[in-house]
């Protein structure tokens with residue numbers, strides 16, 4: 264058994280392990296200690312890889328993997344409130360959003376269980392060539408091998424679920440390194456996995472210095488794939504350092520949304536207010552750049568600002584709170600500096616831009632030049648920009664004017680306009696009449712350009728974590 268809620272051990276080879284060193288976790292809101300977790304280093308990381316490799320020597324059949332994944336979904340359902348409270352406490356995510364995350368993780372495990380049962384290769388039509396005549400050939404989908412998984416702080420449960428569940432569905436053992444600021448949700452999930460009957464070694468969880476643990480995952484040849492969600496700075500370096508591994512990256516965005524003059528402006532303003540500021544903008548697809556067609560601009564700005572000002576700022580553990588803290592003081596200072604840079608460059612702060620009891624008020628900025636950080640970098644805070652445009656061509660050019668390409672959105676009642684934008688927006692996903700912050704867990708979710716090189720969603724992740732083995736039989 265793991266120890267108390269506020270003191271957790273690492274999971275290596277089915278054992279809950281202490282190291283004598285601890286990582287302390289503090290509430291991003293109050294600064295109070297949430298708890299502490301045993302701290303791993305390179306030695307624990309090597310032991311975890313040993314355990315994962317040993318586990319994979321005795322493969323788990325697909326029906327067992329599926330049963331375990333379904334049981335985890337059930338446990339998440341039974342302990343839903345505890346899970347949500349854990350997310351809220353360590354990440355500072357408002358409870359309302361934390362509950363949604365807990366439910367989504369159930370869905371991620373459920374879909375992964377389906378994929379475990381469906382995993383199959385294909386038959387090759389051998390007599391389609393002269394060379395193949397007289398042969399039967401088919402492929403088997405084989406697990407790629409030990410998977411190293413690295414996850415960020417902002418969805419400490421469901422993004423861990425998107426790493427673990429598809430890997431197990433694919434038949435791969437996992438060495439997981441969750442974000443140091445939010446390890447409790449991941450360790451709770453590990454506890455649920457063991458309760459669900461996952462044998463020792465299939466899931467190992469390490470909390471500790473990122474570079475030390477990351478180096479082992481990069482250097483150990485037995486780790487055949489690294490699945491990473493986080494910042495581009497870290498992700499692309501990992502990919503460069505491990506050219507022989509499959510390194511799958513889910514990275515950031517500076518999410519644009521286009522609002523045509525014919526859109527339902529009341530509906531648009533409601534959706535954008537919620538999706539630019541939920542979890543204080545700390546989502547990789549948080550609405551950041553809003554482009555509104557002239558004619559609708561003044562009305563949308565007025566409706567939108569009113570709804571933004573109605574958002575409740577406060578303690579994430581309070582039921583009423585919509586917007587809580589950023590993950591740490593460093594992030595808060597950085598976001599305030601970016602707002603200040605915009606203000607000094609002549610941009611207009613329509614609302615927010617101030618601190619209230621330590622929290623940044625949701626901030627809407629007009630007339631922000633494209634080269635300002637709030638316009639072209641990922642803010643990852645409660646800030647968005649809003650600007651008018653004349654033609655759809657202009658809006659698409661503005662939306663595409665970024666090194667990122669995760670998701671974008673358009674609001675319009677005109678089908679032709681919507682499909683035109685869908686074809687030309689250079690992003691991994693485009694939403695129509697929905698905020699681009701939307702994600703359901705079975706979707707193929709991922710980016711182009713600097714935003715990554717893969718698609719997550721259990722069906723797609725399982726494909727990434729398996730390899731074809733060709734079998735040829737002479738008849």
Ligand code: NAP
Pocket residue numbers: 413414415416417418422440441442443444471472473474476477478492493494495497498513514515516546547548641643669709714715
């Ligand atoms: P981060 O700083 O890149 O950290 C992500 C993970 O990488 C953490 O577990 C971190 O560990 C680890 N890490 C840091 N340096 C490492 C190294 N040298 N080697 C190996 N691992 C290392 O990102 P974050 O601040 O947690 O998350 C925010 C970013 O994630 C944003 O850019 C956001 O857009 C992106 N994101 C993308 C998606 C998506 O699906 N596309 C989803 C969510 C978030 P420590 O915590 O120990 O430093």
